Amino acid sequence: MKRRISTPLRIGEVAIGGNAPIAVQSMAKTDTRDIPATINQIKELEECGCEIVRLAIPDKEAVESISAIKKSVSLPLVADIHFDYRLALTALESGVDGLRLNPGTIRDRKQIARVVAAARERGIPIRIGVNAGSLPLDFEPAIPLADRMVDMAVEQTKFMENMDFNLIKVSLKAFDVPTTIRAYQMIADKIPYPLHLGITEAGLPQAGAIRSAIGIGVLLYQGIGDTIRVSLSAHPCEEISAAYEILKSLGLRQRGPTLVSCPSCGRAEVDVIALAEAVDKYLRKVSKPIRVAVMGCMVNGPGEAKDADVGIACGKGKGAIFRKGKVIKTVSEESLLKVLIAEIKKIA
Ligand code: SF4
Numbered sequence: 099m100k101r102r103i104s105t106p107l108r109i110g111e112v113a114i115g116g117n118a119p120i121a122v123q124s125m126a127k128t129d130t131r132d133i134p135a136t137i138n139q140i141k142e143l144e145e146c147g148c149e150i151v152r153l154a155i156p157d158k159e160a161v162e163s164i165s166a167i168k169k170s171v172s173l174p175l176v177a178d179i180h181f182d183y184r185l186a187l188t189a190l191e192s193g194v195d196g197l198r199l200n201p202g203t204i205r206d207r208k209q210i211a212r213v214v215a216a217a218r219e220r221g222i223p224i225r226i227g228v229n230a231g232s233l234p235l236d237f238e239p240a241i242p243l244a245d246r247m248v249d250m251a252v253e254q255t256k257f258m259e260n261m262d263f264n265l266i267k268v269s270l271k272a273f274d275v276p277t278t279i280r281a282y283q284m285i286a287d288k289i290p291y292p293l294h295l296g297i298t299e300a301g302l303p304q305a306g307a308i309r310s311a312i313g314i315g316v317l318l319y320q321g322i323g324d325t326i327r328v329s330l331s332a333h334p335c336e337e338i339s340a341a342y343e344i345l346k347s348l349g350l351r352q353r354g355p356t357l358v359s360c361p362s363c364g365r366a367e368v369d370v371i372a373l374a375e376a377v378d379k380y381l382r383k384v385s386k387p388i389r390v391a392v393m394g395c396m397v398n399g400p401g402e403a404k405d406a407d408v409g410i411a412c413g414k415g416k417g418a419i420f421r422k423g424k425v426i427k428t429v430s431e432e433s434l435l436k437v438l439i440a441e442i443k444k445i446a
Pocket of ligand 1: 360362365366393394396397399
């Protein structure tokens with residue numbers, strides 16, 4: 099997998115682009131004006147592995163909350179601004195680590211120029227966050243949506259470059275996966291800046307994670323992308339775990355354990371699904387990147403999961419505990435979970 103090497107920048111302490119690891123982002127889902135709730139959510143996000151948090155800044159009260167929030171959290175904060183450029187100026191004064199501007203919702207060049215000048219003065223990056231839903235309506239119908247998104251982002255990057263500003267990151271999000279993929283593929287060859295990947299409004303956890311995994315996964319596999327966000331109608335920590343699953347699946351990042359579990363079939367003599375769910379629940383407390391397998395039978399179990407650091411293969415009334423494909427002990431069915439957890443503890 100050959101990676102597109104983009105111009106490096108930093109959002110707070112987090113390195114983006116260049117050879118830096120692909121960073122995982124999310125967005126607080128609290129009302130930014132509710133300072134304690136927002137601080138709590140950012141802390142939860144930090145615990146579950148988020149590296150950059152975006153905050154919605156809809157009004158003056160929200161932007162005035164940034165300083166207090168910033169003092170109580172350590173993750174870098176990005177202020178998400180639409181319509182009112184003055185909120186971006188105040189956010190910069192409040193110490194945000196990055197801005198996200200939607201070129202579809204702030205169109206006035208003089209206003210954008212004021213924000214860019216203030217960001218340049220402070221060395222704060224701006225994400226040009228193009229969203230398919232907020233493109234101008236006065237377009238040539240023959241031009242495909244992906245092209246229009248790219249045109250808008252390229253036009254905005256040129257405007258910023260002309261102001262001697264290059265702390266730029268770009269995103270081109272749409273709900274439609276092929277449109278999103280096409281847009282990122284096109285822009286990857288046109289600009290040198292880091293790209294933030296996401297499928298917008300992807301949906302509830304299951305469908306949303308699949309849509310995002312396909313869209314983000316295809317691009318990452320082609321070497322495109324520097325930061326990612328999985329947008330889900332769910333608690334933001336679910337976005338983070340989905341994002342890491344995508345990165346782990348492609349071997350791009352390692353964080354926390356990976357559960358290998360068989361789908362179960364007529365050969366299984368125990369309830370594999372319930373057992374896998376119980377193991378998964380336990381693994382959420384483990385941070386070490388280990389591989390744990392739950393297999394329904396001895397026929398295929400240890401062999402198919404031979405890469406697992408530890409695993410169980412179930413049999414009639416009993417099961418085998420194996421490590422790297424080698425059976426190390428046989429235990430009763432009732433003790434399987436307990437013994438597996440004890441083995442996981444030894445490793446982790
Ligand atoms: Fe079936 Fe055994 Fe394969 Fe599980 S590991 S799906 S029980 S054959």
